[in-house]
Amino acid sequence: MPSSTARNDSIYAPRPCRLVSVTELTRQEKLFRLQLTDGSELQQQPGQFVQLSIPGLTEAPISVASSPSRHGYFELGVRKAGTLTSALHQLQAGAQLGIRGPFGRPFQLAELYGKQLLLIAGGCGLAPLRSLIQYCQDNPDKFSAVHILYGARSPADLLFRDELPGWQISDSFTCRVTVDQNPANSCYDGDTGLIPELLAEIPIDADNGCAVVVGPPPMYRPVIAELRKMGLSGAQQIMLSLERQMRCGVGKCGHCSIEHLTCCCDGPIFWLEEVEQLRGAL
Numbered sequence: 001m002p003s004s005t006a007r008n009d010s011i012y013a014p015r016p017c018r019l020v021s022v023t024e025l026t027r028q029e030k031l032f033r034l035q036l037t038d039g040s041e042l043q044q045q046p047g048q049f050v051q052l053s054i055p056g057l058t059e060a061p062i063s064v065a066s067s068p069s070r071h072g073y074f075e076l077g078v079r080k081a082g083t084l085t086s087a088l089h090q091l092q093a094g095a096q097l098g099i100r101g102p103f104g105r106p107f108q109l110a111e112l113y114g115k116q117l118l119l120i121a122g123g124c125g126l127a128p129l130r131s132l133i134q135y136c137q138d139n140p141d142k143f144s145a146v147h148i149l150y151g152a153r154s155p156a157d158l159l160f161r162d163e164l165p166g167w168q169i170s171d172s173f174t175c176r177v178t179v180d181q182n183p184a185n186s187c188y189d190g191d192t193g194l195i196p197e198l199l200a201e202i203p204i205d206a207d208n209g210c211a212v213v214v215g216p217p218p219m220y221r222p223v224i225a226e227l228r229k230m231g232l233s234g235a236q237q238i239m240l241s242l243e244r245q246m247r248c249g250v251g252k253c254g255h256c257s258i259e260h261l262t263c264c265c266d267g268p269i270f271w272l273e274e275v276e277q278l279r280g281a282l
Contacts, residue, residue: 206231
């Protein structure tokens with residue numbers, strides 16, 4: 001049996017993995033499918049993240065975009081935003097990468113079982129929420145109902161456009177998509193408007209409902225206000241992802257601190273009542 005020191009040290013050592021495929025999602029985002037080279041499973045839970053590294057460069061925290069119920073690989077949805085992510089976007093299948101993790105507090109699945117779920121994603125927030133959506137797809141008997149609401153800035157910014165139609169006609173859940181702006185030359189024919197404007201049109205049992213919200217910080221307060229109007233105001237009825245400037249992934253650097261909490265260890269998934277009164281959380 002390994003010593004406790006060996007177990008603790010292992011979180012700092014990247015595991016080698018291989019890039020299996022790269023799929024372009026938008027002009028700025030790509031989906032990367034990876035496999036650990038030793039053939040093992042990542043064993044993540046929906047909502048967790050990994051520290052991704054490229055040999056010779058630094059590393060960055062990336063949310064896992066696939067469910068542990070999908071075996072043999074894991075997927076990361078990555079926006080090109082800095083040195084590492086720009087280099088990652090240049091890689092092709094077969095490239096060797098490093099992975100630390102999975103890290104962080106996942107979506108609280110046990111508290112979601114049997115509930116009517118309202119899964120709300122804004123912008124890039126659909127990538128980490130996709131891990132929970134896939135889990136719901138693969139375990140439909142665990143939830144009373146699942147409603148998805150996804151909003152993006154424009155039709156060109158929609159992620160997983162090849163999967164959205166399947167979600168919209170699924171027998172397992174409903175899915176509604178909206179964009180902030182729809183250019184005149186676009187072939188998009190879906191909803192146009194902000195997420196809070198459409199929330200009231202989604203049926204949810206206030207007594208047995210739970211909302212999960214993942215997106216940019218400016219959307220949180222208006223969405224939360226609308227959820228409360230819908231009756232989701234009790235304890236453990238609104239769950240949030242706060243992926244704020246995480247760096248080390250293990251609570252050592254303090255870069256992602258929100259008062260006494262760190263997003264990488266205490267989160268990134270929180271119940272609203274845990275963070276609502278903390279300065280800078282929302």
